[in-house]
Amino acid sequence: MHKREIHTAGKELREAKKVLVLLHGRGGSAKEFLSLANDLNTQDFAILAPQATDFTWYPNSFLTPVQQNEPELASALALLKELLEDIIESGVATENIYFAGFSQGACLSLEFVARNAQKFGGVIAFTGGLIGEELDFNKYSGDFQGTPIMITSGDPDAHIPTKRIENSVEILEKMNASVQYKRYKNKPHNISAEEIEFANQVIFS
Template sequence: MHQEPFRTAGQPLATATRALIMLHGRGASAADILSLATHLHVPGFALLAPQATQGTWYPHSFLAPPAQNEPGLSDALAAVGRAVAAAEGAGLAPENIYFLGFSQGACLTLEYVARHAARYGGVVAFTGGLIGDQVQAENYAGDFAGTPVFIGTSDPDFHVPVERVRASTALLGRLGAQVTEKIYPNLGHTISQAEIDLANQLIFAQPLA
């Protein structure tokens, strides 16, 4: 699963100063999430967007027991890992690698970085939380060392309960991330201009490491 080559945009990896790994939502595509970059302050970034098989990273809700989402979940995490390896192979240090996802892609984004906590450039999760029927702290390790993270969501959201967002924020904070959590009343399952503005301000305006 998820073996398609990831799509790229922005600066070629060979000359980029930073990389942004972008993860699409359920039923969407790499091209969809790449189109969001026109609203982001990412000059000089290589944009890498893996494509989920048939548009779905894993079959069930992110709140299902993880075993129910296998092997899709492990394959999805491996697809993110291949994008990270491509960026590192081009000479980019982790502190110049960024992550962004929406909905199912936001859940996958948070799950990947929490399992591989390090000093990244920054992380943006538009409507997502850590994956599983419970947040199992023993699954996560490492030190974000102050990595800026922005999580935005709606209250309510049909797919992502606010309680899971808050639990995810707390765990990322314990791993050393500098998390900004913003909960918007009745936003709906979408990405708002206010969220994009905050992502640009908090994540993408950071000076080059």
């Protein structure tokens, strides 16, 4: 189960009008992932980066049956729910709350917002898709009300199949998200300068 460990940068939460939640990938560090905000147009944001216990949000591939990633997945989602509630209680409106993740963190970001769809500021999935062996639309609810969601990936990517991303885009669009999906030919499994530029254009412009 995930312990609450939140690393921060940027403005103090009580002073910020906008908040970005950053979710690191498998084996990653929240403290290191905070540096991503230096390249994004988030100068006036409070930046919050939860740390996954043992550096992993859930143990197995995001393409395995959900039960095989429990109870860690449920714990990660509960942590994000608690964090979202704390941000709202601090006075930040949901339309000014943003999420961004890479790889496993990107999958978790998409899964969380799809299960709690509402008008967010924006969502960035640097190489990710919705979680589960099969995608079940019935477990997702709410209305994104035009929330901009950006998904990127390598073409191909060894960890995130293109078909899963396309299916995720379809579900998110049915929930009234404004999705932009971009693939980069032969891009390694990382976050490239081109993806950061794209994020600044479509999410933080």
